Amino acid sequence: MQSKRFLYLGILLVLAVAVAACSGKSQPSAPAEAPDIGSLSKNADGYVDISVDQLAAMLPNKDFTLVNVHIPYAGDIPQTDLEIPYDQIEQNLSQLPDKDAPIVVYCRSGAMSTVAAKKLVSLGYTNILELDGGMNAWKAAGNELVTR
Numbered sequence: 001m002q003s004k005r006f007l008y009l010g011i012l013l014v015l016a017v018a019v020a021a022c023s024g025k026s027q028p029s030a031p032a033e034a035p036d037i038g039s040l041s042k043n044a045d046g047y048v049d050i051s052v053d054q055l056a057a058m059l060p061n062k063d064f065t066l067v068n069v070h071i072p073y074a075g076d077i078p079q080t081d082l083e084i085p086y087d088q089i090e091q092n093l094s095q096l097p098d099k100d101a102p103i104v105v106y107c108r109s110g111a112m113s114t115v116a117a118k119k120l121v122s123l124g125y126t127n128i129l130e131l132d133g134g135m136n137a138w139k140a141a142g143n144e145l146v147t148r
Contacts, residue, residue: 034058037102037127046121047128052141055104055131065097069116070107070135075145077106077131077138086112089119099125106131106138 034057040048050058058064059079068076069086076083084092086107096103103125107113110133117130131137135145 034061037064037129040129045118047117047130049132050104050129051132052137052143055106055138056141056143058104064102064104064129067096067103067105067116068107069105069113071112073148074108075135075147077135078144078146080146084116086116086119089116090123093123096120096125099123100127102127102129104129104131107134109136110134 035050035054037048037058040050042048055077062079065082066077066080067082067084068080069084069089071085071087073083082095084095086105103120105113105116105120105128107116110131113130113134117128120128133140139145
């Protein structure tokens with residue numbers, strides 16, 4: 001009789017632990033900390049690849065120019081400063097800040113912004129960042145695009 005009581009007590013204890021573990025709310029992950037742009041490593045082409053999480057962390061204290069280079073127009077990441085077609089970047093340098101100012105370029109998937117980033121580096125721009133995966137990755141991470 002006493003062994004059954006210990007068995008029931010053991011079962012109740014296991015159930016109580018399981019219920020407590022399942023009912024606990026998980027803590028939300030802390031927002032990503034904005035990277036120090038100057039400390040990011042450049043790739044072999046001379047610009048920095050950044051992730052959606054890095055860009056999202058940089059936007060609240062935005063200190064860079066955000067440029068959408070995608071054609072045709074398919075929307076913008078919030079706080080976009082300029083829309084310059086990737087294949088017309090050289091003809092629109094007057095719209096860009098100084099050659100040492102941070103500039104983030106993006107497109108829909110990353111292909112056009114890679115071309116634009118390489119072109120800017122070849123023209124002497126020293127602080128170019130390119131969003132990996134572009135607007136597709138931005139949306140896949142649950143972020144919204146804005147339209148004009």
